[in-house]
Amino acid sequence: MNKTLIEKIAQKFAVGLPIGYMVHSGDYITIKPAYVMTHDNTGAVIPKFKSIGAEKIFNPRQVVNTLDHNVQDTSEKNLEKYKKIEDFARNMGVDFYPAGRGIGHQIMCEEGYAFPGTMVVASDSHSNMYGGLGCLGTPIVRTDAAAIWATGKTWWQVPPIAKVILKGKLKIGVTGKDLIIALCGFFNNDEVLNHAIEFIGDGANNLSIDERLAISNMTTEWGALAGVFPIDDITITWLKNRAKFISQRGFEGVPSDADGIGQHPRLNLTRIEKLEKDILHADENAFYSKELTIDLTSIQPFVSGPNTVKVMNPVSELAKKEIKINKAYLVSCVNSRVDDITEAAKILRGKKISEGVKFYIAAASSEVQEESEKRGDWQALIESGAIPLPSGCGPCIGLGTGLLEDGEVGISATNRNFKGRMGSPKAQAYLASPAVVAYSALTGKIDYDWNEIQVEVIGNIKINSKEKLEAPKVKIIQGFKEIIEGDLIFCHQDNLNTDGIYPGKYTYIDDFTPEQQAQVVMENYDTEFIKAAGAGDILAGGFNFGTGSSREQAATALKYKGIQLVIAGSFNETYKRNAINNGFLVIECPELILFLKEKFGKEKLTVKTGLKAKIDFKKSQLYVNGSSHSFDPIGEAAQELIVTGGLEEWVKKNLSQ
Numbered sequence: 001m002n003k004t005l006i007e008k009i010a011q012k013f014a015v016g017l018p019i020g021y022m023v024h025s026g027d028y029i030t031i032k033p034a035y036v037m038t039h040d041n042t043g044a045v046i047p048k049f050k051s052i053g054a055e056k057i058f059n060p061r062q063v064v065n066t067l068d069h070n071v072q073d074t075s076e077k078n079l080e081k082y083k084k085i086e087d088f089a090r091n092m093g094v095d096f097y098p099a100g101r102g103i104g105h106q107i108m109c110e111e112g113y114a115f116p117g118t119m120v121v122a123s124d125s126h127s128n129m130y131g132g133l134g135c136l137g138t139p140i141v142r143t144d145a146a147a148i149w150a151t152g153k154t155w156w157q158v159p160p161i162a163k164v165i166l167k168g169k170l171k172i173g174v175t176g177k178d179l180i181i182a183l184c185g186f187f188n189n190d191e192v193l194n195h196a197i198e199f200i201g202d203g204a205n206n207l208s209i210d211e212r213l214a215i216s217n218m219t220t221e222w223g224a225l226a227g228v229f230p231i232d233d234i235t236i237t238w239l240k241n242r243a244k245f246i247s248q249r250g251f252e253g254v255p256s257d258a259d260g261i262g263q264h265p266r267l268n269l270t271r272i273e274k275l276e277k278d279i280l281h282a283d284e285n286a287f288y289s290k291e292l293t294i295d296l297t298s299i300q301p302f303v304s305g306p307n308t309v310k311v312m313n314p315v316s317e318l319a320k321k322e323i324k325i326n327k328a329y330l331v332s333c334v335n336s337r338v339d340d341i342t343e344a345a346k347i348l349r350g351k352k353i354s355e356g357v358k359f360y361i362a363a364a365s366s367e368v369q370e371e372s373e374k375r376g377d378w379q380a381l382i383e384s385g386a387i388p389l390p391s392g393c394g395p396c397i398g399l400g401t402g403l404l405e406d407g408e409v410g411i412s413a414t415n416r417n418f419k420g421r422m423g424s425p426k427a428q429a430y431l432a433s434p435a436v437v438a439y440s441a442l443t444g445k446i447d448y449d450w451n452e453i454q455v456e457v458i459g460n461i462k463i464n465s466k467e468k469l470e471a472p473k474v475k476i477i478q479g480f481k482e483i484i485e486g487d488l489i490f491c492h493q494d495n496l497n498t499d500g501i502y503p504g505k506y507t508y509i510d511d512f513t514p515e516q517q518a519q520v521v522m523e524n525y526d527t528e529f530i531k532a533a534g535a536g537d538i539l540a541g542g543f544n545f546g547t548g549s550s551r552e553q554a555a556t557a558l559k560y561k562g563i564q565l566v567i568a569g570s571f572n573e574t575y576k577r578n579a580i581n582n583g584f585l586v587i588e589c590p591e592l593i594l595f596l597k598e599k600f601g602k603e604k605l606t607v608k609t610g611l612k613a614k615i616d617f618k619k620s621q622l623y624v625n626g627s628s629h630s631f632d633p634i635g636e637a638a639q640e641l642i643v644t645g646g647l648e649e650w651v652k653k654n655l656s657q
Helices: 005-013 042-051 076-092 104-110 125-133 142-151 176-186 209-222 233-249 269-277 315-320 338-348 366-375 377-384 434-443 514-520 553-561 573-581 590-600 636-644 647-656
Strands: 028-031 035-038 063-066 095-097 119-122 136-139 154-157 161-167 196-200 226-228 290-295 302-304 312-314 327-330 358-361 409-412 428-431 459-463 483-490 538-540 565-568 585-588 607-616 621-624 627-630
Touching (some): 005 028, 005 119, 005 226, 028 636, 035 104, 035 142, 042 076, 042 142, 104 119, 119 142, 125 209, 125 233, 136 226, 142 154, 154 636, 176 209, 176 302, 209 233, 338 434, 366 377, 514 553, 538 590, 565 590, 573 585, 590 621, 590 627
Parallel strands (some): 035 063, 035 119, 119 136, 161 196, 161 290, 196 226, 327 358, 327 409, 409 428
Antiparallel strands (some): 302 428, 483 607, 607 621
16 A cells, blocks of 8 residues: 555654554654653653653653743752753763753754654654655653653554645745745635645745754644645755765764764765655555645745634735734744844844834744854844844743733744733733744734735645554454444533543642542533543543643543543644543544434533444444444554553563563
């Protein structure tokens, strides 16, 4: 069967597969990623790592620690935290980048960790960014990071894969940031939620690496788990230029896994030449669950918001509304690279920022700032009145100087404008390209020098039905039940968030027992649930079950209530990871959920259906009411986690062997 690029990369980094097994979308696999990055949250991963009995890093060359989130905080408490992280990294012999070196994702690209054709994970949602270099970058949770530190491995379910076909070429003055804003705003009905995306088409060939990185980065906001560009001449040229730059710049040390004596361990011509001889491509006629097409010639400078990426407007339209701004931002991992700073400097050189506007700038890395200073761009922004911040995340995540206050309006070249993220929930946050942000800072309102005739975005979507093949018989490991049966209890709500499943007010009560968790489960969704649900029941939920915060208790509370497993139309990916990581099984079966919605409607939040479900894991079939429904096979990687009681117990078992 033909395979996508993402399936091919996943195959390369999967371990423990049966001989001849071909990885495809939907498979649960054990992965050994090339690298795992943690940032300030390293401080939270360390105790997890120690609690599972680990004493040393399985492969120090696999682990990267960066400090980038709270770099403006020079309090004794934060400096102590940073020192503990650095001491841990030094003692364990892992690669460490201190505060001020840059944002972790930028470092991963600059230093060659995010290499084309490899799989790299990070305990941060914007690890999608590595896809701009043809690297399968995807987020994990902190427990996964601890597992990789200890064993080199964790698990992954290959998501459904969508193809985004880029046609044509962007007009002069339009950037990759405008394109991803358009994709988020035009396809704004969760079309790619929890998918992995492959960008293809002649339009991709016309995008620079910086633009690709920005687009891949914001596939996170679009709802995707990865956004990968093809490995092509543009990629190879960037790698060679980067290797040449590093060779001239010099670098610290050469770990033992370096390709070639005296060369940078990851970015060197020897490794790049190997890549050129064996570039991965998607096979022709590979299956994609969805195909989205967009015409780049129809893209113009756009602005997201306020307070959502699902709403976008041409900047020319917003300019007519005279929307005054208080703050502007050129910071973050999505748009603070050299070219971005150059674009802003072109607009502001020799001019002054509008009175009453504060314009904050922070380079994506110290190296970016150094290069921008050499070009004179950084100084041009400072002379215009811009306020420099240390290289790091800062206001993008609501930390440090320059946050939005009540009633203020901000326009930002960052990636996320959720309500309250950059400061007060009573503020309004818009997203735009660096050029639009700089021009708006100059004029004091959302504005840009754009006089082209406005056109409608041209795009469409095609949903493909996978050919139904006879499901392969799944090997069932010792201790995993081949058949599960139980009464179905139905909660129809789509987008049921984790606060509905497990109220936030209990989240930080550290001594809250399993029995207490079980007594408050679904309290914010339906107080009748606790009476209706019994031990041994199977819960059927709606689509995007478990959206919202990453609290693990939203999975464990259902487990402690005695629910055998949850079947949903689809799951929020973080919820799915937390459930499996805690030994709690979840299955996606949209056909069954649509049947239950039609049969029971939405009148009652919780329904004791009177139906029994029988789940055959060997055949990957679910039987309800005389009908059978297929689901993705629960492979050995997932089975092991259920049998051992979760990822931490799985790690302990592996360490004891």
